[in-house]
Amino acid sequence: MSIRLAKLYAAGNTHRVAGLAEAIGRGLGLDASTMQGLRISALVYDIGKIAIPAELLTKPIALSAWEMALIKSHGEVGYEVLSEIDFLWPVAKAVRQHHERLDGSGYLHVLEDDAIIVEARILAVADTVEAMTANRPYRFAKGLVEALEVVSAGKNTLFDGAVVEACLALFREKDYSFPQSLTRHGGSSS
Template identity: 50%
Template sequence: MSKKSYRNKIEIAKEKEKNKEELLKKIERLQKRINDLEKSLNKPQNIQDKTELYLKHPEEPVVTPTLKKTVVNEQILWEINNSQRATKGLFEIKGNYEKICSIIPNALIIADEKGKIIFWNKAAEKIFGYTSEEALNNDLLNILVPSEYHQFFKEGFNRFKDTGEGPIIEKPSEFIAKKKNGNNFPIEITLSAIEVDEKWYSVAIIRDISEHKRIEESLIQTHQKLEGMLNNAVNTLVKIIELRDSYTSGHQKRVSELAVAIARKMGLNEKKVKLIKIAALVHDIGKVGIPSEILNKPTKLTDLEFNLIQTHPQAGYNILKEVDFPWPVEEIILQHHERIDGSGYPRKLKDDEIMVEARIIAVADVVEAMSSHRPYRPGLGIKKALEEISQNRGILYDPKVVDICLQLFREKKFKF
């Protein structure tokens, strides 16, 4: 399944959930009316007395944690003047209540303060496998929650029944639920609380996310395959460079190790760390187009030769822009010789014009190159390399990157 199809499925699911709060409000109001109508049927049918009672209390508040106090207009109750009309009104409201609940595509379950199920809609029957008759008056915990999660739910419910509060109230959460046949499956649940007669009732809207999880797992597997292919491509590029110039290959590996250590110490996320690792492993790939006689020349380079060396970032960019990397590897390679004062090449970028990934690789590149043996000179050592980045901190090199690099070596948390 394509990422586009997956996103479409997710969007459809979100759209179905969009009006959930509005439906809950209607349900709360209808439930209150039903309660009041049922009470009215149990009282003596004195029309005058009943009318006076409703006129004294024309409105009653319903309390929910999200809506605080919602005033429900009881105009319908004022119009009731006999038991027949009251009964008719009661059935009409119950009918409307059932209609609202029947259009909800997800399970709607209401439990009382003891955790007993008092409402169970058609979608709940389909999702969990229990009919309404089987589910009503049963303990929510025992029939819907796998035994290994009982303790967690008991602790949450004990808090809820006293306060109407809990860690997942009004927060969509994912859990494992249990079907009638005993099979466990993933759900997304949104819990709301309604207070009636100083008792808290839980209203749960639940959707089966088995298909969502299946798609998610499929995407993860696809991503892993693509990542494997990407790693193979990078390793192939590294081997090509190694065949051409063994010094450059070893240099790139060491630069990658240091750049990754700096990135992690800076707190960059794993996506950026992975990008830096890959970009550093191939940052000098553009040198494949430079004659090995120049790369390995033991004497000082001529101006012409040095100018040719300076073309390798652009050459690397041209090679890798044709590779379908999921990250801007080619842009980092193009920028790894830029300097924050604008003295670098090829585009003379400054400060934040240079990607942070390129600024990190630039520092790692200089430290490794100066401390290691080069064809035209022996290695200068790590001390000299650290002096270079320290002296040019904030001039050529990003000060934050320099500070982290110095810290890694001084605290002996990194070595080549």
């Protein structure tokens, strides 16, 4: 995949995750200020990937342990970049935590339960669903049904139960869908 196509994918990925995260936040009844912070966090949640070589982000085969460790560092890199900006919201913290899981099985800091902020809990679900419904260089999209099954199976163990329920309601009851013009491109792993 070319670097140009990787950039196009990243933009589409970010907008799909941000749109879903916002819809989940509305479903949870978050206040306007928290919603604004969530939107900003979702638009920059993968900014740390600027430190990852494009060849890794677009590699069409499985990554080595070292390459995967480098990919996993993107949350910390994003935190370092964003912590220099004086946001009104915990944007840098949300970016740092978006791969954490309630049971401590996530990464970077192996946080659990209430140590993970709500914005990161929402990003975790939105990113997982988006990642599974979009093509990647190393696999075709798994599809929405499988994505929703994965987050549903992880409800209250990997993912926040209320966030999962809000996400499921969007797709199953409110006919939410990702914009079609942004879902046709392959791209990097999240």
